[in-house]
Amino acid sequence: MCLAIPAQVVAIDAGGENATVAIDQIQVEVSLALVEDVVVGDYVLVHVGYALQKLSEEEAMKTLELFAEAGLMA
Numbered sequence: 001m002c003l004a005i006p007a008q009v010v011a012i013d014a015g016g017e018n019a020t021v022a023i024d025q026i027q028v029e030v031s032l033a034l035v036e037d038v039v040v041g042d043y044v045l046v047h048v049g050y051a052l053q054k055l056s057e058e059e060a061m062k063t064l065e066l067f068a069e070a071g072l073m074a
Contacts, residue, residue, distance in 0.1 A: 002047065003047070003072070004052055005023055005064075006045055006059070006060035006063050007045075007060075008060070009039070012032070016032065019038060019051065028049075030046050030049055033050065034051060035051045042054055043055040043056070043057055043059075
């Protein structure tokens with residue numbers, strides 16, 4: 001089973017091709033090749049190093065809560 005995890009964009013590189021996202025207190029770099037109009041503060045769905053789509057903050061928080069309830073997140 002593959003899961004995509006909501007993460008908040010905390011920085012975008014100068015070329016706009018990659019972003020640093022925060023998942024809990026972990027920060028990782030992801031590609032923005034599959035999404036448009038992402039800005040710092042947005043939430044994106046992340047899978048294997050790619051941001052797949054933008055999410056509302058409400059949708060991201062709800063998903064993270066469900067992951068926590070299922071024991072998939074701390």
